[in-house]
Amino acid sequence: xxxxxxxxxxxxxxxxxxxxxxxxxxxxxxxxxxxxxxxxxxxxxxxxxxxxxxxxxxxxxxxxxxxxxxxxxxxxxxxxxxxxxxxxxxxxxxxxxxxxxxxxxxxxxxxxxxxxxxxxxxxxxxxxxxxxxxxxxxxxxxxxxxxxxxxxxxxxxxxxxxxxxxxxxxxxxxxxxxxxxxxxxxxxxxxxxxxxxxxxxxxxxxxxxxxxxxxxxxxxxxxxxxxxxxxxxxxxxxxxxxxxxxxxxxxxxxxxxxxxxxxxxxxxxxxxxxxxxxxxxxxxxxxxxxxxxxxxxxxxxxxxxxxxxxxxxxxxxxxxxxxxxxxxxxxxxxxxxx
Numbered sequence: 522x523x524x525x526x527x528x529x530x531x532x533x534x535x536x537x538x539x540x541x542x543x544x545x546x547x548x549x550x551x552x553x554x555x556x557x558x559x560x561x562x563x564x565x566x567x568x569x570x571x572x573x574x575x576x577x578x579x580x581x582x583x584x585x586x587x588x589x590x591x592x593x594x595x596x597x598x599x600x601x602x603x604x605x606x607x608x609x610x611x612x613x614x615x616x617x618x619x620x621x622x623x624x625x626x627x628x629x630x631x632x633x634x635x636x637x638x639x640x641x642x643x644x645x646x647x648x649x650x651x652x653x654x655x656x657x658x659x660x661x662x663x664x665x666x667x668x669x670x671x672x673x674x675x676x677x678x679x680x681x682x683x684x685x686x687x688x689x690x691x692x693x694x695x696x697x698x699x700x701x702x703x704x705x706x707x708x709x710x711x712x713x714x715x716x717x718x719x720x721x722x723x724x725x726x727x728x729x730x731x732x733x734x735x736x737x738x739x740x741x742x743x744x745x746x747x748x749x750x751x752x753x754x755x756x757x758x759x760x761x762x763x764x765x766x767x768x769x770x771x772x773x774x775x776x777x778x779x780x781x782x783x784x785x786x787x788x789x790x791x792x793x794x795x796x797x798x799x800x801x802x803x804x805x806x807x808x809x810x811x812x813x814x815x816x817x818x819x820x821x822x823x824x825x826x827x828x829x830x831x832x833x834x835x836x837x838x839x840x841x842x843x844x845x846x847x848x849x850x851x852x853x854x855x856x857x858x859x
Contacts, residue, residue, distance in 0.1 A: 531561070532578040540731060540782060543570035546577065552764040552771050555812055559588050563771035574754045574777040582728050588773050589685070613637065617644055623652040624675055645798045646853050648721050650746045652676065656716035659740065662723035666692025666700055673698065677717070682708060705733045713742045720749040722851075725774045731786060738790045738858065747792065747856045750800075751778055756850030757843050758805040765816070767808035768850050783854060792856035800851035801844040803836045 537544045549565040566577040580588065617637040618624035622644065648668070650658065656677055663669045663681030665688045673679045681700040683689035689702040701708070705727070718741055724730050741747060752768040753759075754777035759766045768774075780797060787795050807826055814822035824831060843849045 531580055531584045533581050534578040535575070538568035538571060538573055539575055539729075539776065540573045541568060541571040543568050545569040549574060550764045552769055554588060554771060555765075555767075556770050556773075557588055561772065565771070565777070571782060572779050573782060574779075576772060576775050579775060580772045585773065613640055614644065617641055618649065618652070618675065622649055642798060645855070646750075646800050648719050648748045648750060648853055650717040650719065650748050653716045657714060658717045658719065659710070659715045661705060661718065661720045661737070662726075663692065663698075663700060664688045666696045666698040668719070668721065669698055669700070670696055672719075680715075705736060710740045712739050713745075714740050715745060716742055717746040717748065722750050722752070724749055724751050724778070725776055728775060730776055730778075734786060735790060738792075741858050743858060745858045747787075747858065748853065750851060750853040751783075753778075753780075753799070753850050753852045755779055756799075756805075756852075757848045758809060758850040761806075762809035762813065765809050765812040766850070767805050767812065780852075787854075787856045791859045793859045794855070794857045796855045797847065798853045798855070799844040799847050799849045800853070801837070801841040801849060802851055803832060803840045805850050806836050806840065807832055 538546065546566045546568055549567045551562050551564045553562055554560075561580075563576060563580075564578065565574055567574050615624075616633055617640040620629055620634045620637050621641040649672075652675070654676070658672055658677040658679050660669050660672070660679065660681045663683050664685070665683075666681060669679050669681045669692065679698065681689075681692065681698060682703050682705070683692065683700055684702070684704060686702050689700045692698045692700040706729075718737055720737075724733070727733050737747070752770075752774060756768075758768060784795055810822045811826035813819070814826050825836070840849060
């Protein structure tokens, strides 16, 4: 498709920042669709006033589904990823949820509390909410219901919404979960219906993320938990790899938030106890290095991307250290509605 025709038919140009409405924007980078390998060059701009990073021009909302027709988004597993994990890890996870997340009314064990403390952060990163007996939980963007099924098994009364029809059908028909194939703005949940709402890597895909957060907040009960994860553009991987960053995933990622904006938005919506947990996901370095190797052919990028020993003994420990200092490119946020 000729570039001019592509721009006219598929893209829309924003004249101001979606968050603060400032018109003082500047070009940041351009990248292709490396994940799906679909046509087009896509651009990120940054607001000088609030530092929000967003796609501009961006693919029109009515056209974006074309870029979701790829493997990772259409994947329908035969079994839950959690079901494939070792029984040992399952026992550690179960005990951590009991000792640190309240998933039991029984007496806690002081020794086990200390022993499982390092795993608390892992489960926070995975977006497990603190337990509430007979609590109602909504997962937005629940895919095929993998995480939702875990939460149901743990005692939550769960609902999900998912835009991908094949994935929502799998979760509903195969897993027996209450999943609706809808957008957020199409839902009619009651005010204060849920004790917890979870979004895992969803907010960056939305065309009106700030309006969506306001709508979601109305569905949440007083003292309810909001748990969501997002790419974090100020993280090390984005700053190192820039247009080659695996987490970039243009054009399906529309907006990249910073902590200041997230904290400000949540406080204005009435949230408190806002906490950030950075991920240690070495694939953000490994896959980004693979992109660079494919384009540039440099040997050291091949070593980083494909050497298993380097990944295990160098990259993984390095990423864990980065996450402890809040420097990686993915983050999970916890907040409590005041």
